[in-house]
Amino acid sequence: MTLVIDQLSHRYGAIHALQGISVRAEPGRITAVLGPNASGKSTLLRCIIGAIAPTSGCVTIDNQPVHKLHPYWLAQRVAYVPQRSVVSAAFTVREVVELGRYALPPSRARIDEALEKLELVELADRPYPNLSVGQQQRVALARAMAQLGRGDVAVVTRRGKAMPATAHLILDEPTSAMDLKHVHQAMSVLREAANGGATVLIAMHDLALAAAIADEAWLLHEGRLFASGSVCEVLNVETLHEVYGVSFEWTRGPGGKPALLSAPPEPARRP
Amino acid sequence: MVGLLLFTTLLVSCEPPPQVSIATDAPRIVSLSPAISRTLIDLGMEPYIVGRTPFCDSLDPSIPIVGDLLDLNVEQLIRVNPTHVYVQPPASGMDSRLGRLAEERLWTLGAWHLNDVVDIAHLIGDLPPRTFEEGTPELDASLARAQAILKRIEDVIVAPRDGVFDGRTMLIVGLDPVTVFGSGTYLGEILGSVGGVNAVDMDGYPQLTLEDVTRLNPEAIILVRPGAVEGTLAMDAAGPLARLDVAALRDGRVALLTHKDAFLPSSALPEVAEALRAILRRFGEGGGT
Amino acid sequence: MNRRAAGLAALVIITALIALLRLLVDRDPYAGLSLAWPDESYAVFRWTSVLAGFAIGASLAVSGVLLQALLRNPLASPFILGVSSGAGLGVMTAMAIGAYAGVESLRRGTNAGPALLGALAVLGIVYVLGRRKGLLDPLSLVLVGVVIAAMCGAITMFLQRVVPEGVRSDFVLWMMGRVPQGIEFRPLAMAVSVMLAGTFIAASLGRAMDAATLGDDEARSIGLAIGPLRGGVFVLAGALAAMSVALAGPIAFVGLISPHAARIVVGPRHTILVPAAALIGASLIIGADAASQAIEFGAGRMPVGVFTALLGGPVFIWLLKHRDIVQT
Numbered sequence: 055m056t057l058v059i060d061q062l063s064h065r066y067g068a069i070h071a072l073q074g075i076s077v078r079a080e081p082g083r084i085t086a087v088l089g090p091n092a093s094g095k096s097t098l099l100r101c102i103i104g105a106i107a108p109t110s111g112c113v114t115i116d117n118q119p120v121h122k123l124h125p126y127w128l129a130q131r132v133a134y135v136p137q138r139s140v141v142s143a144a145f146t147v148r149e150v151v152e153l154g155r156y157a158l159p160p161s162r163a164r165i166d167e168a169l170e171k172l173e174l175v176e177l178a179d180r181p182y183p184n185l186s187v188g189q190q191q192r193v194a195l196a197r198a199m200a201q202l203g204r205g206d207v208a209v210v211t212r213r214g215k216a217m218p219a220t221a222h223l224i225l226d227e228p229t230s231a232m233d234l235k236h237v238h239q240a241m242s243v244l245r246e247a248a249n250g251g252a253t254v255l256i257a258m259h260d261l262a263l264a265a266a267i268a269d270e271a272w273l274l275h276e277g278r279l280f281a282s283g284s285v286c287e288v289l290n291v292e293t294l295h296e297v298y299g300v301s302f303e304w305t306r307g308p309g310g311k312p313a314l315l316s317a318p319p320e321p322a323r324r325p
Numbered sequence: 326m327v328g329l330l331l332f333t334t335l336l337v338s339c340e341p342p343p344q345v346s347i348a349t350d351a352p353r354i355v356s357l358s359p360a361i362s363r364t365l366i367d368l369g370m371e372p373y374i375v376g377r378t379p380f381c382d383s384l385d386p387s388i389p390i391v392g393d394l395l396d397l398n399v400e401q402l403i404r405v406n407p408t409h410v411y412v413q414p415p416a417s418g419m420d421s422r423l424g425r426l427a428e429e430r431l432w433t434l435g436a437w438h439l440n441d442v443v444d445i446a447h448l449i450g451d452l453p454p455r456t457f458e459e460g461t462p463e464l465d466a467s468l469a470r471a472q473a474i475l476k477r478i479e480d481v482i483v484a485p486r487d488g489v490f491d492g493r494t495m496l497i498v499g500l501d502p503v504t505v506f507g508s509g510t511y512l513g514e515i516l517g518s519v520g521g522v523n524a525v526d527m528d529g530y531p532q533l534t535l536e537d538v539t540r541l542n543p544e545a546i547i548l549v550r551p552g553a554v555e556g557t558l559a560m561d562a563a564g565p566l567a568r569l570d571v572a573a574l575r576d577g578r579v580a581l582l583t584h585k586d587a588f589l590p591s592s593a594l595p596e597v598a599e600a601l602r603a604i605l606r607r608f609g610e611g612g613g614t
Numbered sequence: 615m616n617r618r619a620a621g622l623a624a625l626v627i628i629t630a631l632i633a634l635l636r637l638l639v640d641r642d643p644y645a646g647l648s649l650a651w652p653d654e655s656y657a658v659f660r661w662t663s664v665l666a667g668f669a670i671g672a673s674l675a676v677s678g679v680l681l682q683a684l685l686r687n688p689l690a691s692p693f694i695l696g697v698s699s700g701a702g703l704g705v706m707t708a709m710a711i712g713a714y715a716g717v718e719s720l721r722r723g724t725n726a727g728p729a730l731l732g733a734l735a736v737l738g739i740v741y742v743l744g745r746r747k748g749l750l751d752p753l754s755l756v757l758v759g760v761v762i763a764a765m766c767g768a769i770t771m772f773l774q775r776v777v778p779e780g781v782r783s784d785f786v787l788w789m790m791g792r793v794p795q796g797i798e799f800r801p802l803a804m805a806v807s808v809m810l811a812g813t814f815i816a817a818s819l820g821r822a823m824d825a826a827t828l829g830d831d832e833a834r835s836i837g838l839a840i841g842p843l844r845g846g847v848f849v850l851a852g853a854l855a856a857m858s859v860a861l862a863g864p865i866a867f868v869g870l871i872s873p874h875a876a877r878i879v880v881g882p883r884h885t886i887l888v889p890a891a892a893l894i895g896a897s898l899i900i901g902a903d904a905a906s907q908a909i910e911f912g913a914g915r916m917p918v919g920v921f922t923a924l925l926g927g928p929v930f931i932w933l934l935k936h937r938d939i940v941q942t
Contacts, residue, residue, distance in 0.1 A: 107829040109792025136832050142686040142908060143882040156825045162633030194832075224835075308676040376643070390644035390914050398915060399796035400907075405643045405658045532706035589624045 056081055056220040057102070057253050061111035064097055071097040075279045077272055081220050084244060086285065087257040088266035089274030090298055095257040096137075097228050098274065100287050102255070103134045127158035133201040135225040139194035141182050147193050148178040154200035161270070168199035171237075171243050175234075187231040190269045193239055195228055203243070204250050218295065221252040229263075230255065241267045261302070265314040273297060289314060351463075352456050353406060356381060357463055358413035360439055360591035362447065365411075367474055367592035368452055368467045372549035376405040383586070394420055402426070411435045439590035442514050443479070445510040449474050449592055461614050477595040481602070486520030490578070490608035492544030493524035500548075500564045503533045510595070511590040512549065519602040535565060542571050545608050547601070580604045615675040618886055621879040625893040630898045633664050636904040647908055659796050667793045667900040669805040670862045675872030675895025676809075676816050678849035679888055682873055684822040684844055685752040691870035692855030694756060696736045696763035698864035701856065702789060704732020706773045713777050729863075733856030735749040736762055741848060750844040775785075791865040791919035793903040803859050812854045813892045819847065820885030826883075865919050867893050867926025874933050898922060 057079040064072040072094045079085050087095050100106045102113050104120035112119045115131055133154070141150055151165050151174070159187050168177050177185065182193060191210045202221035219302045223244065230238045247269070250256045264271060264285065272286035273281040275297045294302045300316050307313030338454040355376035362381035376391040377384050389405055392398035394412060397420055402410075410432050410523040412419065419436065425433040435447045436453050449471050457464035473526060496506040496516060509528040516523055522545040525531060533541070548562050559579040560567050566574075573579055584600045585591035637660050641649040650662050671820035674692055681690040740762055744755035789797070824838060825838040833840050855869065876891035902921035 085637060100831060103831060105834055125834045125839050126837045129835060130833065134832060134835035140829050141827050141834060143824070144877070145827065145882055149824075149883070153825055153828065155838055156821070187785070194857050197836075222889075380914070386912060389703055389910070391643075396792060396796070396915065396917070398657045400652075400659045401641070403642055403659075404653075426796075476749065 055115055057222055057255075059102070059111075059112045060114070061097075061165055062101060062108050062113060063110045064094075064096075064101060064106065065109045066099060067087060072101070073277045074109075075274075076111075077279055077282050079222075079255055080270070081253045082248055083269040084248050084254040084256065084267060085270040086135060086268035087255060087274065087287070088261065088264055089271050089280075093274040093297075094277045095224055097272055099134075099224055099255070102222075103224055104128055115222065121285050123199065126157045129201070131202075131219050132222040132224060134197040135191075135194045135198045135204075135223075135228045137227045138187070139197075139229065144181045146179050146185055147174055147185070148180055150182045151200050158201065160277050162195070162284060165200050165205070168196040168203055169200060171203075171246075172196040172239065173278055189290075190239070191231055192230060192236060193209045195225075195243065198225070199243060200225040202252065203247050204252075220249075221247070223252055223254045223258045224246055225254070227258060230259070234294055237263070261289060261294070261316070262314045265312070266307075286312075336497055347510075352393050353404060353410050354389055354409045354411060354456065355405060355407040356384075356393075356411050357397075358411065359383070359439075360413060360589040361411045362453075363586055363589050363591040363593055364445075368449070370452070370456065370467055373456070374409055378404060381562065394423075398421065398543070399426065403430070407432055407434045409435065411437075411452075413439055414438055439511070441509070441511050441590075442482075442518065442594065444590070445511065445590050446475060447493075450464075450590060466474060473563055474592050474595065481595050481598040482518040484519070484602070488606050488609045489520035489602060489603045491520060491522055491607075492572075492578075493541075493607070494514040494517055494521050494547060494608075495524040495538070495541070495543035495573070497546060497548050497566075497579070498530060499567065503535065503538055503566070505533060506549070507531055511594075512601075513589070513597045515594065516603060519598055521601070521605050533568060538566065539569055539571055544572045545580075545605075546571075546573040547580050547582050547604060549587050551583065551584045551587045552585045553581055554579060557581060557583075578608045580607070618880045618883075622886060622890055622893075625876075625879060625890055625897075629893045629897045632901045632904065633668070633923075634646070636660065636664050636667070636900045636907070637723060639904045639908045641908060641910065658708040660868065662719045662797050662802055663793055663903060664900055665794055665806055666797050666802055666861065667903045668896040669802075670793060670807040670858040670865065671868055671895035671897070672874075672892035672897075673805075673858040673895075673897030674865065674869040675811045675891040676813050676888055677851040677854040677858075677890045677910065678895075679873040679876070679884065680816055680823075680847045680854075680870035683884060684750070684827060684847045684851065685756060686827070687752065688755065688874070689870070690756070691867075692851065692859075693866075693869070694761075694866060695740050695759040697733045697852060697855040697857070698859050699763040699766035700736025700866070701733040701771070701859040702772075703770050704728040704730070704735070706777075707732070710773045711775045719829060727860075729860035730856050732766075733859055736766060736886075737848075737852035741845075741852075749841050750848060755848075789863060791863040791922075792907075792917050793862055793899060796893065797861075801861065805857055808853065808857045809892075812850055813888060815850060816847075817885055817888040819843065819850075820883065820888060823847070823884040824882075827892045846923040860897075863919070865899065866923045867930065868898050868922055871929055871933075872898065875929070898925070 059075055059077050062072055063070070065137055076096065078316065087098065101108055102120065107121040114120065120128060148165065148169065151168055155161060155164065169178055172195055174196055176193060177189065181268050182190065185193065202223060220239060229240050232240060233286040244254050268285045270283065271285040272279060273288050273293065280297055281293055293301045303315045303317070305313055329437065352373050354365065354373045356374055357363060357378055359378060359380045362374070362377055364401065365385045366383055368569055369383065374384060374388055377388050378393040379390050380393065391402040391405060397536060399422060410423065410427060413425070414436050424434065433455065437451070438573065439445060439448060453464055453467035453471055458469065465554060494516060496512055498504045498506060498561065501611060507524050507525055507527045507529045508523050510530065513523050518571045524541050546566065559581045562581055565595055582600055582604060584593070584597050587597050590604060638649040638651065640648050640652070642648065677692040679694065681692060682688055705728050740755060740758050743758045746752055746754055819899050822838055822843050825833050825836055826840060826843060828836070830840055843876050849865040872891045873887065875894050880886045880890040899918065902918045905921050906918050
């Protein structure tokens with residue numbers, strides 16, 4: 055049990071962004087963090103990476119409260135990919151990916167591996183700011199992979215002692231601007247990390263994608279944890295209707311796998 | 326034949342450098358003040374000047390510029406190898422490097438504050454003995470010139486004041502905002518000494534609003550514009566003042582003082598005073614320019 | 615990497631050549647312009663000018679690199695934090711006190727002490743007010759900097775109005791910026807050591823500044839303690855800028871241009887960018903000083919700031935127009 059969220063609340067002024075959330079994430083599993091806009095997904099993720107301190111309750115990783123940990127220590131256990139990764143310098147793609155090793159021993163092999171996995175080898179020497187948003191998302195993911203992509207990591211502390219730890223990959227809408235092929239590629243990379251022992255947490259809007267790739271799901275609604283558990287349990291049609299106000303339907307997708315469909319807002323008119 | 330001779334003379338005079346032959350142990354003066362430069366010229370000491378400021382425009386332009394008190398070009402100052410450095414210290418005090426260099430290199434450093442007529446008289450009297458050894462013909466010659474200038478100053482001040490306009494007169498330095506010579510300034514003093522009356526009874530260079538000017542209601546206005554083009558009409562130069570309802574404008578007593586050294590508290594004082602008096606006389610006869 | 619090392623080496627050579635030019639530019643008072651080794655009696659003024667120019671230019675440039683990284687803003691320059699306005703206010707206040715209280719040591723407008731004090735005081739205020747939730751916030755910093763600069767400007771104007779006539783023109787001259795000539799040993803040694811130490815520390819923070827080009831959350835997630843870094847970078851940038859302003863007055867554009875020019879030569883990595891920008895800044899100031907020493911139209915020297923602005927303005931507009939190839 056490495057990532058534990060206990061009675062977590064966070065308030066921005068008078069607005070309760072998160073209220074009394076208690077849940078835990080399992081190593082080796084992909085957990086989808088779901089919910090409508092402003093349900094608290096991003097705030098939850100930022101609490102988990104220690105970027106904001108909770109108003110009450112806490113998030114612990116390896117029994118340590120994250121908001122009190124030094125970033126250097128945390129970076130050896132938690133990697134984070136934001137919705138949009140902005141780099142305010144004309145670094146090349148390779149240089150941006152190298153930044154992932156900031157708190158870790160340099161490793162050319164890990165960087166090459168990450169570039170290859172996300173098909174960035176040909177873009178490696180291009181300036182990052184010149185890329186499309188979708189390409190930039192792949193670079194951000196590659197950066198996180200170079201940091202903790204193998205799942206189970208041996209952490210070298212500042213005193214030079216190596217100790218095993220679980221990798222946590224925290225991703226906020228990491229594929230929102232990618233084309234479908236690269237979405238699938240990204241998801242298989244994340245699955246591989248999970249198989250390696252990593253705890254993977256992805257905030258996402260695409261429920262169908264979540265249904266297809268996640269093992270577990272947390273459904274947030276108005277700052278509270280509305281439901282959590284296996285993805286099939288959480289994504290039942292009644293719950294979703296209650297949270298999103300939209301009708302959903304489980305069907306059989308290509309290859310006979312279960313797939314989640316939402317009803318269109320109104321029948322599309324076709325000539 | 327005569328033409329050829331003249332031509333040769335011209336050629337020879339164009340040959341560099343046109344330096345006056347002076348003894349090698351003659352003083353080498355650097356003047357860091359336009360007013361002191363002007364005074365040195367009148368004392369016949371221009372041939373000894375080896376360095377000047379960019380603002381010393383009465384001097385031969387071929388004399389090297391060594392900067393001014395605020396932006397001293399130390400390298401050039403040393404290279405002109407002065408024996409005497411004369412300055413008019415600014416309000417913020419003198420450049421500390423100058424004192425240090427003068428001490429190291431045994432330069433004679435002369436400093437004069439030039440705020441009023443007495444200061445100017447002191448400068449004129451001081452410069453020759455400060456520069457030349459006692460008993461030298463150069464000292465005698467320049468002292469004689471100093472005497473003459475001091476006499477002229479005296480003459481201007483004690484000259485009969487009849488016919489001089491004695492209404493309240495405003496001496497204007499700048500127009501936006503209106504800035505005037507107050508009573509304690511050197512031009513304010515000259516105004517009084519030639520028989521005029523300063524409309525502004527304040528010290529220094531007060532700034533006035535147009536409202537203030539109207540309230541003070543000067544009976545004459547003199548715009549001090551050194552080097553203004555001859556023939557410029559005073560009314561044209563008066564700017565916003567021309568629209569005011571004051572006695573000076575109603576009676577047409579507005580004039581320009583264009584003497585090029587009108588701002589320099591220097592040996593030009595008698596000339597400036599004469600020019601000022603001429604204007605006041607004209608006002609006394611009942612008309613401006 | 616090789617290309618970048620070669621770029622840095624080229625910059626070292628160019629800087630050395632420009633420094634040599636400044637040493638050799640010889641304006642004979644009678645014969646005019648030439649190149650000549652200086653005579654012993656005034657050589658010291660050329661050497662000290664080169665050293666002072668190096669310290670001023672390198673400090674401004676490194677300060678610019680630090681602030682552009684800190685504020686994530688390619689248009690940031692030392693003066694955006696109100697450093698020069700603060701220094702100006704310091705100088706003006708000292709002049710006013712000197713003029714009224716008759717304190718001779720304060721009346722000297724070119725004194726570095728009041729400028730340094732003013733710059734540091736403004737930096738302190740901007741630092742305290744530019745924080746949000748305990749972290750220096752780039753946008754707040756810029757806004758507070760601009761507001762404090764405007765207020766300092768207003769107080770300076772106010773003082774200019776109330777001080778005696780002569781003091782005003784002295785201040786105007788200070789505001790034009792110049793490389794001091796014949797500077798004394800102690801302030802020179804201090805400026806050079808501040809510049810060297812500052813450049814060294816800045817370069818050693820290079821990797822952290824690289825990491826800080828990511829957003830705050832992301833930078834933190836790769837292991838960067840962004841709060842302490844911002845604080846350190848702010849203090850360092852402020853100290854470097856304050857020192858150069860105290861010495862030379864505000865000199866435009868060097869702090870803005872040098873980092874951009876350096877990026878074109880050695881790329882965006884801060885560890886190499888810092889020394890490269892320092893060399894370019896030093897070259898700019900020493901070169902402008904050489905031009906100021908060489909060119910004269912019979913009206914005295916041009917202030918160094920005139921040359922840096924004339925050169926810097928067009929270069930900066932070019933950079934703006936080609937922003938896509940010259941990202942921060």
